[in-house]
Structures are given as structure tokens and as C-alpha cells.
Amino acid sequence: MHELAITRSVVEAVAERAEGSRVTRVRLQIGKQSAVMPEAIRFCFDLCAEDTLLAGARLEIEETSGQELLITEMEIEPCA
Amino acid sequence: MCVTCGCGESKLAPRMVAGRDALTLHLEEKILGKNDAIAQRNRDWLAARRSTALNLVSAPGAGKTTLLERTIRDLKDELAISVVEGDQETENDALRIRAAGAAAIQINTGTGCHLDAEMVERALHALAPPPRSLVLIENVGNLVCPALFDLGERAKVVMFSVTEGEDKPLKYPHMFSAASVMLLTKVDLIPHLRFDVERAVANALQVNPALTVLNVSAYSGEGMERWYAWIRSETSGGR
Numbered sequence: 503m504h505e506l507a508i509t510r511s512v513v514e515a516v517a518e519r520a521e522g523s524r525v526t527r528v529r530l531q532i533g534k535q536s537a538v539m540p541e542a543i544r545f546c547f548d549l550c551a552e553d554t555l556l557a558g559a560r561l562e563i564e565e566t567s568g569q570e571l572l573i574t575e576m577e578i579e580p581c582a
Numbered sequence: 583m584c585v586t587c588g589c590g591e592s593k594l595a596p597r598m599v600a601g602r603d604a605l606t607l608h609l610e611e612k613i614l615g616k617n618d619a620i621a622q623r624n625r626d627w628l629a630a631r632r633s634t635a636l637n638l639v640s641a642p643g644a645g646k647t648t649l650l651e652r653t654i655r656d657l658k659d660e661l662a663i664s665v666v667e668g669d670q671e672t673e674n675d676a677l678r679i680r681a682a683g684a685a686a687i688q689i690n691t692g693t694g695c696h697l698d699a700e701m702v703e704r705a706l707h708a709l710a711p712p713p714r715s716l717v718l719i720e721n722v723g724n725l726v727c728p729a730l731f732d733l734g735e736r737a738k739v740v741m742f743s744v745t746e747g748e749d750k751p752l753k754y755p756h757m758f759s760a761a762s763v764m765l766l767t768k769v770d771l772i773p774h775l776r777f778d779v780e781r782a783v784a785n786a787l788q789v790n791p792a793l794t795v796l797n798v799s800a801y802s803g804e805g806m807e808r809w810y811a812w813i814r815s816e817t818s819g820g821r
Contacts, residue, residue, distance in 0.1 A: 504696055504727035511613050519607065526604055530613070537730055537756040573611040577604045 505542035508571075509550045512543075516576050517555045527560045529575035533568040540565055617731055620699035624706060624734025628717065634817045635702075635717040637733050639757060640741035641750070642723030645767040645800060647675045649741065650718055651682040652800040657716075657810060658683050661817065664711040666719040668697040675720065685709055696727035699734060716817055725754040736816055737762035744768050744775055748782040751789045758789040763796065763812060770799035 516528055532540050540563045547561045564574070612618060628635055638646050647667075654663050665686040667675040676688035687705045689697060702719060711717055719735060721728040729738075740761035742750055745768060751758040758764065764786050772779065783795050796812065798805035 504730055507694065507696070507698065507727075508613055508730075511616060515611055515613070515616065519609070519611075527606075535756075537726065571613045573609050573613060575606055575608055577606045579604055 504537075505539060506546050506550070508538055509543050509546035512547075512573060513550045513554055513556050515573060519576065520555045520578055523555065523578040523580075525556045525559045525576055525578050527562065527575070527577035528556065528573065529562040529564065531564045531566055531570045531572040531574050533566045533570035535567070535569045536571045538571060614730065614732075617699045620703055621732035621734040624699055624703050625736075627703075627706060628734065631711065631713045631715065633711055633713065633715040633717060635719055635733070635735040636813075636816070637719045637721055637728070637735035637738045638741060639721045639725070639728045639738055639761070640723060640743075640767075641725050641746065644723070644741040644743040644746070646720050646723070646741055647678055649765065649767060649798070649800045650684075650720060651678060652803070652806065653718070653809070653813075654679065654682040654684045656806065657813070661813075662712050662715040664709050664715055664717050666697075666702060666705045666709065666717065668701070668720060668722045670694070670722065685711070691722055695722055695724050696731050697721050697733060698731050702733045714817075716813065725750070725757045729756040729760045739763045739765060741765045741767050742782070742786070744771055744777045744779070744782075748778050749785055751782070751786040755789045758786055758793065761790065761793060763794045765809065766795065766797045768799060768801075769797045769804055770802040 512530065516525055532538050543563065544561060551557050551559055640646055650665060657663060663684045665679045665684050667679065667686055667688045668691060669675055670691050673688045676686040679686035687709050689701050689705055697719065719733055738761040740757055742764055744766060766782065786793055786795060794812065796805055796808050798809055
């Protein structure tokens with residue numbers, strides 16, 4: 503199941519971009535031709551996010567028709 | 583500016599939208615961007631050594647290791663061949679490859695169902711193939727996941743044996759689309775089977791019209807010269 507590796511890549515890329523801030527929402531674009539199952543990504547996400555800046559973040563997946571496999575949005579908490 | 587509150591320099595400042603209590607970053611980042619970057623590093627590393635890698639993919643049991651053994655025996659006098667072996671468990675395949683006369687490194691992916699660029703990077707550095715090498719990467723037997731992960735290879739070679747169903751390319755179109763060459767393997771068995779070669783090839787070409795199709799048998803040797811000719815054409819281009 504490559505979705506686990508894909509989800510790990512998402513968490514890694516988003517955490518790097520967050521530069522230490524807590525991430526509250528992540529939005530992905532997953533194409534129907536991408537060979538990636540959104541359901542499996544959802545299944546893996548919470549587990550992969552545990553103990554990272556993405557812990558507890560909401561995952562949104564926009565399903566598109568092509569081969570897209572993108573992180574399109576991330577929401578982060580502002581500094582206190 | 584820091585992405586959250588502008589308190590410092592940020593190396594990454596995509597379009598920002600300030601919400602009431604959170605900030606949304608709009609990105610267009612490839613999920614597999616990191617893998618792709620490492621794969622490109624592998625490609626550059628190989629190019630600097632005038633070497634070429636091929637990524638061999640198939641379902642388990644299509645005959646990848648047997649084909650490699652024969653290829654190594656037949657080409658070892660003209661080409662330096664190294665092999666990266668991917669399997670979930672065991673060192674069996676690397677042992678077979680070494681017995682055939684090539685350097686081999688075994689990657690065990692454990693629960694993982696595919697090789698990724700980082701695993702191959704480590705393997706390449708450990709193998710340290712001599713200049714002008716051909717590096718054959720035998721991926722984990724799986725027609726789904728390996729299609730997505732660029733390893734830094736020049737081409738993907740998909741293998742499909744005549745003991746499988748003719749509709750395999752239709753069932754696993756991603757892999758057949760991603761490949762440059764399809765080896766129809768074990769063709770020496772055709773007389774014993776009810777396998778429709780024409781239909782199988784038509785299915786593969788329906789998924790990927792640009793696919794080069796070669797019928798081979800690593801046992802009888804049938805068609806192997808055409809496979810070697812293809813390897814020579816791929817390796818000479820990069821030298």
C-alpha cells in the first residue's frame with residue numbers, strides 16, 4: 503500500500519513548510535489517474551500526523567480527474 | 583517574513599491569506615516532490631559516472647531474477663553490470679545475482695511495497711558501480727506502487743509473463759503507461775498454454791501505444807538478443 507508512503511511524504515513536506523507552527527488543516531488534490539486512493543490516505547493521515555506539527559490537523563481531499571498529486575493548501579496557527 | 587506573523591525571514595513565502603485566527607498557505611507542491619528530487623540526484627550521479635539505470639518492474643513471479651541472471655551471464659564480458667535487488671524479505675535474489683557474476687545489493691523493504699529514490703541512493707553509494715556501468719534495479723514484485731516512484735532510472739522495463747492473464751495491462755494500466763519497454767517473458771511455455779500473445783500485446787499497446795514490446799525466454803534464449811540490442815542502444819546514448 504503506497505498510500506502510507508505518500509501520506510508520510512505529505513506530512514514531511516507540510517511540516518517543513520510550517521517552520522515550527524502548528525498546522526490545523528491540509529488540503530490535497532488527488533487525481534483519479536494518479537493511482538492513489540483518497541480513502542487510504544485518510545486512513546493513514548492521523549497516524550502519520552501523530553507527534554508532528556500536523557497532529558490533529560484536518561485533512562481535506564479534492565478529487566480531480568487527471569494525474570494530480572498535490573498539496574494545495576495548508577492552514578497554520580498564527581504565533582501567540 | 584515568517585509565514586505566520588511576519589516576525590522574520592521565511593525561505594518559503596507562497597501566497598498567503600490571513601484568516602481570523604489562522605493563516606492559509608496556497609501551494610502547488612508535488613506530494614512526491616522530495617522523492618522526485620532524490621531521483622534526479624541519482625540520475626545526475628549516474629550520468630557523472632556515464633552509467634545508466636533501468637528499473638525492472640512486474641508482478642511477483644514474472645521472471646525478473648531469472649532474466650537478470652541470463653542477462654548478466656550473456657553481457658558480462660561487454661558491460662559492467664550491478665544490481666539493486668528489492669524484496670520485502672530475504673537476501674535470496676542478491677545471492678542468485680552474485681552467483682551469476684554481478685555485484686548486487688539487497689534492499690529489504692519490510693512492510694514497504696516498492697523501492698523509493700532514497701533507498702536506491704543508499705544502495706548506489708554502497709554498490710559504487712564502476713564508470714560506464716549498467717545498474718539494473720529489480721523492484722519489489724508489484725504492479726501498482728512502483729509505478730509512482732521515480733528512482734532515477736533511464737527507463738522502466740515492465741515484465742509480463744505468458745502464465746499471467748492477457749488482460750494484465752488493462753488491469754494495471756499505470757505501470758504499463760509508465761514503462762518504456764515491455765518484456766513478454768517465458769515465451770518458451772506458449773505451446774503448453776492457452777495464452778493469446780496477440781491479444782496481450784494489443785492490450786499493452788492500447789494502454790501505452792509507445793511501448794516497445796519484446797518477446798523473450800530467459801530459459802531458451804529466444805528473443806534475448808533483441809533485449810540486449812535495446813540495452814546497448816540505451817546505454818550507448820548516455821556515454
